[in-house]
Amino acid sequence: ETGVTQSPTHLIKTRGQQVTLRCSSQSGHNTVSWYQQALGQGPQFIFQYYREEENGRGNFPPRFSGLQFPNYSSELNVNALELDDSALYLCASSTGPRGGSPLHFGNGTRLTVT
Amino acid sequence: TQLLEQSPQFLSIQEGENLTVYCNSSSVFSSLQWYRQEPGEGPVLLVTVVTGGEVKKLKRLTFQFGDARKDSSLHITAAQTGDTGLYLCAQGVPLNYGGSQGNLIFGKGTKLSVKP
Numbered sequence: 068e069t070g071v072t073q074s075p076t077h078l079i080k081t082r083g084q085q086v087t088l089r090c091s092s093q094s095g096h097n098t099v100s101w102y103q104q105a106l107g108q109g110p111q112f113i114f115q116y117y118r119e120e121e122n123g124r125g126n127f128p129p130r131f132s133g134l135q136f137p138n139y140s141s142e143l144n145v146n147a148l149e150l151d152d153s154a155l156y157l158c159a160s161s162t163g164p165r166g167g168s169p170l171h172f173g174n175g176t177r178l179t180v181t
Numbered sequence: 182t183q184l185l186e187q188s189p190q191f192l193s194i195q196e197g198e199n200l201t202v203y204c205n206s207s208s209v210f211s212s213l214q215w216y217r218q219e220p221g222e223g224p225v226l227l228v229t230v231v232t233g234g235e236v237k238k239l240k241r242l243t244f245q246f247g248d249a250r251k252d253s254s255l256h257i258t259a260a261q262t263g264d265t266g267l268y269l270c271a272q273g274v275p276l277n278y279g280g281s282q283g284n285l286i287f288g289k290g291t292k293l294s295v296k297p
Binding site for chain 1: 185214221222223224225226229269271274284285286287288289290
């Protein structure tokens with residue numbers, strides 16, 4: 068069973084640029100959630116995708132957007148990067164928003180904005 | 182938005198010692214999850230507690246859910262260096278299609294360091 072994989076593992080971008088982060092969900096999982104974890108903080112919910120549709124969103128501006136593909140993999144896009152966007156971005160997959168399997172997290176993408 | 186407060190924020194102990202970390206909220210939890218996150222990795226679910234007063238054991242880890250479902254604790258007996266990590270508590274919040282799996286509110290965590 069393949070777990071949740073995220074790419075790239077590390078990324079350095081300049082303020083104002085755009086970035087795309089990728090996530091492959093665990094085999095058999097159709098739901099992907101994205102989290103931002105700033106240094107010294109717990110993860111914060113960005114949004115969730117279920118069957119290729121956004122199923123809810125946390126308190127993040129519209130420049131944070133996402134996609135889910137038919138194979139249930141997902142992308143997180145961030146436009147107009149700001150210094151405060153520097154964080155670990157975590158993807159988690161599950162078998163559905165109404166329970167079932169617990170969340171399985173990937174090891175994250177460490178984004179640094181300079 | 183419900184806030185989860187975890188204490189202590191940092192804990193540094195010697196191998197073999199016991200410790201307890203706490204997770205509190207001003208509101209009632211429907212259920213609560215505990216995660217451990219090691220450096221460079223994503224959080225891994227340890228346990229979910231659902232019923233007030235519930236106690237769950239996972240080897241040397243004992244999880245308690247308060248009777249009023251507003252607090253929880255994690256006790257580690259005879260800590261080992263492998264227990265080092267960030268311990269996070271989290272609660273699910275319902276989303277558009279119902280269910281709360283995926284939208285988790287996390288506390289800031291307790292960073293545990295166990296020294297040999």
